[in-house]
Amino acid sequence: MDPIFFHRNPDPATAEGPRQGLRVALQPNLAVAGWPMEAGSRALAGYAAPEDATIVRRLRASGAHLSGSTHMSEFGLGLAGNGTGAALRAGEADVELVLDLMGESRLAAAGAAVCGFKPSYGLVSRFGLVGLIPSMECCGIMSESLGGIRAVLQVVAGQDGLDFSLPEEPVPDFAPETVDPARITVGVVGEAQHDLGVTQEEAFRSAIDGMAGAGFAVRQVSLPEWPLFALVHRIVGSVEASSAAGRYDSVRYGRRASGAKNWNEMYLLSRGAAFGTLLKSYLIQGAYFQFERYGAFEDACRIRARLVGEMRRLMAEVDVLALPAVVSGPRGGEAADDASDAPDGVYAQFALTLFANVTGQPALCLPSTMASHTGLQLVGPRLSDGRLLALAEYLQKTGRGGN
Amino acid sequence: MEFEAVIGLEIHVELNCTTKLFCDCPNRPGDDPNANTCPTCLWLPGAMPRLSEQALEKASLLCLALGAELQPRSAFDQKVYYYPDLPKGYQLSQAHLPLARGGGVDIIDEDGSPCRLRIHHVHMEEDVAKLVHEMEGRVPISLVDFNRAGAPLVEIVTEPDFRAPHQAMEFLKALRTQVRYVGASECSMENGTMRCDANISVRPRGTTQMNTKVEVKNMNSVRHVGDAIAYEIERQGASVQAGEAVVLHTRLWDPDKKATLPMRAKFEGPTVPDPSVSAIELSREWIERMRAQLPEMPAARAERLVEQHGLTRDEALSLSADPESADFLEALVAEGVAPRMAMHWLTTQLLPAVRERRQGLGTSPVSPVRLAGLLHMLAKEEVNAKAARDVLAQMFESDRRPEAIVQACGFSQISDRGALDDLIDQVIRGQESAVANYRAGQEKALGFLVGQVMQASRGKANPKVIRELLVERLGA
Numbered sequence: 001m002d003p004i005f006f007h008r009n010p011d012p013a014t015a016e017g018p019r020q021g022l023r024v025a026l027q028p029n030l031a032v033a034g035w036p037m038e039a040g041s042r043a044l045a046g047y048a049a050p051e052d053a054t055i056v057r058r059l060r061a062s063g064a065h066l067s068g069s070t071h072m073s074e075f076g077l078g079l080a081g082n083g084t085g086a087a088l089r090a091g092e093a094d095v096e097l098v099l100d101l102m103g104e105s106r107l108a109a110a111g112a113a114v115c116g117f118k119p120s121y122g123l124v125s126r127f128g129l130v131g132l133i134p135s136m137e138c139c140g141i142m143s144e145s146l147g148g149i150r151a152v153l154q155v156v157a158g159q160d161g162l163d164f165s166l167p168e169e170p171v172p173d174f175a176p177e178t179v180d181p182a183r184i185t186v187g188v189v190g191e192a193q194h195d196l197g198v199t200q201e202e203a204f205r206s207a208i209d210g211m212a213g214a215g216f217a218v219r220q221v222s223l224p225e226w227p228l229f230a231l232v233h234r235i236v237g238s239v240e241a242s243s244a245a246g247r248y249d250s251v252r253y254g255r256r257a258s259g260a261k262n263w264n265e266m267y268l269l270s271r272g273a274a275f276g277t278l279l280k281s282y283l284i285q286g287a288y289f290q291f292e293r294y295g296a297f298e299d300a301c302r303i304r305a306r307l308v309g310e311m312r313r314l315m316a317e318v319d320v321l322a323l324p325a326v327v328s329g330p331r332g333g334e335a336a337d338d339a340s341d342a343p344d345g346v347y348a349q350f351a352l353t354l355f356a357n358v359t360g361q362p363a364l365c366l367p368s369t370m371a372s373h374t375g376l377q378l379v380g381p382r383l384s385d386g387r388l389l390a391l392a393e394y395l396q397k398t399g400r401g402g403n
Numbered sequence: 404m405e406f407e408a409v410i411g412l413e414i415h416v417e418l419n420c421t422t423k424l425f426c427d428c429p430n431r432p433g434d435d436p437n438a439n440t441c442p443t444c445l446w447l448p449g450a451m452p453r454l455s456e457q458a459l460e461k462a463s464l465l466c467l468a469l470g471a472e473l474q475p476r477s478a479f480d481q482k483v484y485y486y487p488d489l490p491k492g493y494q495l496s497q498a499h500l501p502l503a504r505g506g507g508v509d510i511i512d513e514d515g516s517p518c519r520l521r522i523h524h525v526h527m528e529e530d531v532a533k534l535v536h537e538m539e540g541r542v543p544i545s546l547v548d549f550n551r552a553g554a555p556l557v558e559i560v561t562e563p564d565f566r567a568p569h570q571a572m573e574f575l576k577a578l579r580t581q582v583r584y585v586g587a588s589e590c591s592m593e594n595g596t597m598r599c600d601a602n603i604s605v606r607p608r609g610t611t612q613m614n615t616k617v618e619v620k621n622m623n624s625v626r627h628v629g630d631a632i633a634y635e636i637e638r639q640g641a642s643v644q645a646g647e648a649v650v651l652h653t654r655l656w657d658p659d660k661k662a663t664l665p666m667r668a669k670f671e672g673p674t675v676p677d678p679s680v681s682a683i684e685l686s687r688e689w690i691e692r693m694r695a696q697l698p699e700m701p702a703a704r705a706e707r708l709v710e711q712h713g714l715t716r717d718e719a720l721s722l723s724a725d726p727e728s729a730d731f732l733e734a735l736v737a738e739g740v741a742p743r744m745a746m747h748w749l750t751t752q753l754l755p756a757v758r759e760r761r762q763g764l765g766t767s768p769v770s771p772v773r774l775a776g777l778l779h780m781l782a783k784e785e786v787n788a789k790a791a792r793d794v795l796a797q798m799f800e801s802d803r804r805p806e807a808i809v810q811a812c813g814f815s816q817i818s819d820r821g822a823l824d825d826l827i828d829q830v831i832r833g834q835e836s837a838v839a840n841y842r843a844g845q846e847k848a849l850g851f852l853v854g855q856v857m858q859a860s861r862g863k864a865n866p867k868v869i870r871e872l873l874v875e876r877l878g879a
């Protein structure tokens with residue numbers, strides 16, 4: 001098995017265009033015509049994409065080279081079995097695309113000491129993406145340089161005639177812009193600082209101090225309902241996943257279990273053999289809320305709307321939120337395997353990142369220079385993606401923010 | 404104890420859109436299996452639904468035709484259930500926020516009184532695939548045809564306003580007429596473009612409680628709906644009389660046994676909002692634009708046919724139930740044909756002739772202009788009624804003008820007195836006893852003599868002129 005790529009692109013040719021020379025690795029959950037698209041699951045064994053995803057089509061047209069698709073966790077949930085960052089570390093790609101369901105692209109970046117970015121929900125087409133939580137997922141972008149993230153975002157973002165769900169909003173300008181720290185208020189989320197290790201806490205504090213020193217207005221802010229983000233993500237996310245994964249019936253792709261007496265038994269046996277432990281637990285949880293506790297699901301949807309409203313109010317007071325991003329376990333996701341095959345463990349791991357998936361905000365993670373597996377998360381209001389990148393670039397350039 | 408039934412209907416109507424609901428594939432389920440498919444309607448991983456504007460327009464017109472109120476905001480949900488005809492695991496349906504609410508259909512009740520049956524809501528949804536069960540040698544296999552998968556459907560859910568089979572049947576007929584009027588669907592229960600499920604419960608007459616209902620499916624005609632409801636009311640009444648509880652379940656109508664039989668329940672789960680299909684937001688202006696596209700509806704048209712053309716109420720109602728016929732009649736009248744004559748020829752001659760030839764009014768070669776040409780000649784007595792019927796038959800065979808057919812085939816009516824004199828002479832000579840009878844005062848004999856002259860003229864003579872000439876010749 002190739003340690004980096006699940007599928008290596010045998011074709012070195014690229015189109016002429018502004019991104020010629022940019023090498024992009026993606027995950028096998030993004031459709032590239034003719035490539036195997038198994039999304040890390042046996043349920044999709046043998047399935048090849050019939051046509052390019054919109055992201056892929058736009059990257060190809062810009063001249064970028066697709067290096068290949070990397071190994072990934074089942075349907076992108078969590079970091080176990082996720083080879084994310086390996087292509088960057090090995091110098092096989094300049095940018096990696098990583099599905100962000102609850103913070104995967106940001107935590108993987110912190111683990112690999114690179115930058116990770118989850119764009120605003122609705123900014124990037126989902127056409128050709130095999131997802132799991134349609135209302136929260138977004139194609140994340142990882143790169144050693146913020147310029148690499150910008151280069152991809154500029155090409156892939158915006159309206160798509162194949163994805164009608166993208167809201168008709170003006171696409172932000174991602175061009176570099178000047179940053180005046182005196183005019184920017186940074187909100188430090190108090191609730192996100194519990195449970196940090198000593199070095200991680202020091203790294204985060206030094207990043208915040210650095211920003212204050214650079215002239216940013218730094219304020220402590222509070223999200224009293226912080227624990228509800230995880231609860232809402234867990235209920236809504238698992239219900240959506242249960243519904244989305246209902247299609248994996250082993251009939252047209254995947255492996256059909258033998259010995260079933262009828263179609264229902266065939267579904268059960270095939271699905272039982274196809275899905276891994278984490279995904280099974282997650283789907284069962286979703287099915288439980290869907291079929292046994294539907295009222296709880298409806299409550300979660302209502303609470304989600306309330307949380308989005310509270311966040312909007314908060315974002316009217318500050319320009320950007322700052323939070324730590326921490327990968328538990330000494331070697332990041334891979335080492336956290338034991339914690340990662342149960343939903344409890346995964347949700348604990350992503351406690352600091354998943355709120356941005358609930359609200360659809362853009363979120364950027366910069367690697368810390370002081371502590372490994374730690375990063376500084378910057379989160380802006382929806383569609384502030386360009387400003388967020390500019391701010392992060394300013395911090396990197398001036399050496400502030402602990403970077 | 405006397406029972407009354409409480410009945411509500413759920414009617415699926417397949418919109419006659421050119422494409423499916425969420426992709427550009429042709430909406431032609433009858434084509435070769437799986438001919439009309441793409442990744443979206445094969446429900447393959449990574450495909451995204453794209454709502455068809457035409458489907459939204461047709462569904463909206465249908466709602467307006469039924470007096471339902473289009474909602475400013477509606478949305479699609481994933482209706483979760485697992486069955487091989489739905490290999491996506493969920494159906495996109497507007498479960499929480501329907502396209503329209505309210506509305507209703509007016510019918511005439513069994514006792515002749517007008518009656519309004521209310522609609523609860525109307526929503527859009529996608530159709531599922533079709534399963535074909537075959538044998539591969541000795542092994543039974545099931546094949547899936549995706550041509551129907553994603554076809555645009557509208558579901559009309561009524562209030563439980565119905566008390567009798569008659570009401571359900573009249574409701575379906577009126578609904579069908581109104582939906583056909585706006586051109587949204589063919590609405591044929593026989594062809595499956597209209598499907599009706601009935602929810603039926605019984606209660607002691609005079610009470611208002613809502614008892615456990617039974618759902619009845621699989622009725623393939625309006626008649627079957629009436630029969631199935633009548634059967635089910637009887638069945639439930641008998642079981643309640645016998646002290647048995649009615650349990651919530653689904654039954655299938657068996658038209659051969661003329662009975663409803665219990666079916667195994669389909670596992671059906673709740674619904675999840677689908678973020679992949681944007682909510683539908685309809686502006687007031689858009690709704691008004693749709694409303695402006697509504698044609699004159701059947702009830703209004705029937706009224707106008709009575710007032711403007713002097714048709715009887717029954718004639719007007721039956722004619723306005725079929726927009727094509729009503730259009731044809733009005734086109735004849737516009738060509739100057741007297742409304743009564745137009746109505747008579749349309750219903751007693753043209754429609755049977757078209758049906759016999761398995762054509763439609765719109766596709767038959769007899770256009771309103773051509774038929775009007777013939778009827779003008781009839782009115783001016785240039786042909787008689789019998790010849791006109793023969794000319795009509797010929798008009799199906801060639802596209803010549805009726806005047807030309809009359810000329811070429813010698814159908815012109817002989818009204819020229821000189822030309823008829825000889826024939827009359829012949830008949831008077833040959834039918835002495837009839838002549839004697841007439842002269843003796845038997846009026847009936849005159850009719851016989853007219854007939855003889857007609858026969859001698861091979862049907863071309865003008866009977867009115869013959870009668871006048873005979874009376875003249877034979878003396879009063």
Ligand SMILES: [Zn+2]
Pocket residue numbers: 423426427428439440441442443444445553
């Ligand atoms: Zn299609």
